[in-house]
Amino acid sequence: MTTTHVALLRAINVGGVTVPMEHLRDLAFELGWTDVITYLATGNLLLSTTQTATAVAERLSAALRAEYAREVPVVVRTPAQLLATLDRVRPVFAHAEPRRVQVAFLDRDPGPDADELLGAFAPDEHRYLGGELALHYPNGQARTKMTTSAIERRLGVVATVRGVATIEGILVRSGVTPVRDDLDRDS
Structure with missing residues (x-):
């Protein structure tokens, strides 16, 4: 069953890691997620997937770490x-x-x-x-x-x-x- 998740990224574009929202959306699509939307430039990502919130947080954080060589913690809620x-x-x-x-x-x-x-x-x-x-x-x-x-x-x-x-x-x-x-x- 597909669930809408909201991934809340910690401390991006506020002096830490700079992540353009277009790139964040592209990364989400590459991870196989659909209905991808960003809101503001502070790391608010809406997406749909069959994956659990824990899996979304882990996969997105790992992808951001690979891309930016920095830890970007992610907290996920519906x-x-x-x-x-x-x-x-x-x-x-x-x-x-x-x-x-x-x-x-x-x-x-x-x-x-x-x-x-x-x-x-x-x-x-x-x-x-x-x-x-x-x-x-x-x-x-x-x-x-x-x-x-x-x-x-x-x-x-x-x-x-x-x-x-x-x-x-x-x-x-x-x-x-x-x-x-x-x-x-x-x-």
């Missing part, structure tokens, strides 16, 4: 999983400006003590939601200590972070319409 994540994240930080809310997608479950392991980063907030971390940066991310690297180091995981608006854009391109209750807010 559109349904992305939508469920948004449904869990929105109420947690309902008080926050949507543009200040991010999601860290983790490659594995760090366990139920993830929030304790991560520790405090005041004024920034986090909440572990099983597979993802909901993140709130009230003053923006420019000077935060709650970086992706800090999350990875403290939890022993690979993480890649996307904003709520980016997740919504990915969902729209996958054919899923995210419901937003914050459309009347200024953002």
Whole structure:
């Protein structure tokens, strides 16, 4: 059975590895995947395949390593999983400006003590939601200590972070319409 997957590449085109989106699409087709779409230049790849999420992550990461001689971790979710994540994240930080809310997608479950392991980063907030971390940066991310690297180091995981608006854009391109209750807010 063919499944739509969303491959979220970590740290490309932001000072690490430069991967043109056209090349990423070509690579996905070479791997035998169909319905290939990229969204933004930050490594969001939609694809269809009969392969598992784990196989997609491993194959894409290996292909990128072969092509660029650098590790490019990949975290994979389905559109349904992305939508469920948004449904869990929105109420947690309902008080926050949507543009200040991010999601860290983790490659594995760090366990139920993830929030304790991560520790405090005041004024920034986090909440572990099983597979993802909901993140709130009230003053923006420019000077935060709650970086992706800090999350990875403290939890022993690979993480890649996307904003709520980016997740919504990915969902729209996958054919899923995210419901937003914050459309009347200024953002």
